[in-house]
Amino acid sequence: MSDSKRNPARRHPYRGKKQMTTNAAPRRDPAPPPRVATPPLTAPIPLDTPRFADLAKENIIHPIMLQTITEDLKFDHMMPVQAATLHDLLALRIDCLAQAKTGTGKTIAFLLPAIQTLINKNRRPGSGISLLVISPTRELAMQIAKEATALLQRLPQYKICFAIGGTNKSSEEKNILNGCEILIATPGRLLDHLGNEQIRDSFSTLDTLVLDEADRLLDMGFMNALKEIIGCLPDKKATNRQGMLFSATIAPHVEKVAHLVLSPNYKFISTIPEGELNTHERVPQQLIVAPTFSDIPAAMVGAVHSELSLVSAPLFKAIIFAPTAALADFYGEILASLPGLPQVSILHSRVSQTKRTKVTNAFRDAANGILVATDVVARGLDFPLVTNVFQVGVPADKESYVHRLGRTARAGAEGRGTFIITQNETFFSKWTLKEITFQPADADLSAKEQIRSIASRMDESMHAKTYQAWLGYYKNHLRGMGWDNERLVSEGNRFAFEGLGAPEVPPLQKSTVGKMGLRGVKGLVVVPDAPRVHRGGGGGGEGRNAGAGGRGGRGGARGGRGGR
Secondary structure (H helix, E strand, C coil): CCCCCCCHHHECCCCCCCCCCCCECCCCCCCCCCCCCCCCCCCCCCCCCCEHHHHHHCCCCCHHHHHHHHHHCCCCECCHHHHHHHHHHHHCCCCEEEECCCCCCHHHHHHHHHHHHHHHCCCCCCCCCCEEEECCCHHHHHHHHHHHHHHCCCCCCCCEEEECCCCCHHHHHHHHHCCCCEEEECHHHHHHHCCCHHHHHCCCCCCEEEEECHHHHHHCCCHHHHHHHHHHCCCHHHHCCEEEEEECCCCHHHHHHHHHHCCCCCEEEECCCCCCCCHHHHCCEEEEEECCHHHHHHHHHHHHHHHHCCCCHHHCEEEEECCCHHHHHHHHHHHHCCCCCCCEEEECCCCCHHHHHHHHHHHHHCCCEEEEECHHHCCCCCCCCCCEEEEECCCCCHHHHHHHHCCCCHHHCCCEEEEEEEHHHHHHHHHHCCCCCCEEECCCCCCHHHHHHHHHCCCHHHHHHHHHHHHHHHHHHHHHHCCCHHHHHHHHHHHHHHHCCCCECCCEEHHHHHHHCCCCCCCCCEECCCCCCCCCCCCCCCCCCCCCCCECCCCCCECCCCCC
């Protein structure tokens, strides 16, 4: 469409004319597999805690497991949460509610007793599920499976399976029914599978039930699902099932679910010293206030360069949190187009499960890099040695801010936080985060023209989905910003032109406008709904790839612009 024919209302108000510009853990071979190491812990193991060899002296851990831990995984001393729980979990098979932070070794604290029970009972492969671990997210479930695989490397007869969203349900079902000793699941998908009578029957000999990140499970609204799941399992007394809950925080709702899963005489163990400062109370945090939303991308780039100058480039490992998946894609593509930065990756719920797993593992193992993400990684995932957390735009609430910040400075390590907002969003820092002391920092907008040039070359679909996501997200913050719908659309259009480099106001479908509650608001370009496309075939993914490939480091090959 030529400029002369384009609707004048959609042109930039300041420029007039357009300017050219897995389904289940892999089976193991019968022959002993190569020895592998577990993912690195984020904290050094203290030398004043008991040794794993001490458990063998009491004959409460099998020699095979001791060999795996000390010879293959190279662990000698226990982490504090392991020292506090393992003896009683192994020797007495108590039920336990343990308070411990992510990244402190708690996964081994619940896997080791469960695997030892498998050995003690001489469970025949294919005789049913012995251990069920319920996790709030797929990423955490796969991280647990990785550690379980490392612990089972000398016991290849036992099989690990998944019941997690974003994978093919039929394949999961087949794998479970073909013999599964350890099932790692998310609540929604597990509940789906429990509708299958054969799968329900496979829990008849369940020895151990674990809820990991119990507080997060409940924060995500899974209480009713957990009740239904527990109702489908055999009676705890009939199977003498051991129960364990691990949680970073202990709130009343966590205690409520503990009574569903654990025996009345369960033991509570906390490995968080009384009075220990939370991350948001001990990590230096700076506040950068940009004039407008169009300045946010440049302020983000300026902040990244500023923090990079304070850290040795090979050690700079940062997570940048964006409010929505579309904004994560946009910011990720901006960063990936700039020279001199570490490898950039993107992670959010619209990235396919296969790509999410690949990106998660790569960033966890990397010494440096930048991960642009949404709250999908704010809790449950443990990335070691993250030096910086950037939060671009206001989060949903204070808890989200704190959980995001908690990705850095883990287990005693150092880290820094940067909060980047506009003048209109300062209500959040002044009131919602009034207990946090920020160090004010100037917004470096020197990259603004360079970013606008990069953004203007992006295709229309990127402009459209980012614009729509921006409107939808900030519609929820009108009261805090003191805006009405007309101001929202006006600022959104300005962001589209000046921040996204769009040549015209991106159109919105009529049904989308209605769902946003913006029908009749001046300044929107509304188009008829697109015809529905009926697609056949099963799924397994979660939408588009969304650019998770990122790019290589300096001089490396850049990934494609997926997800647009």
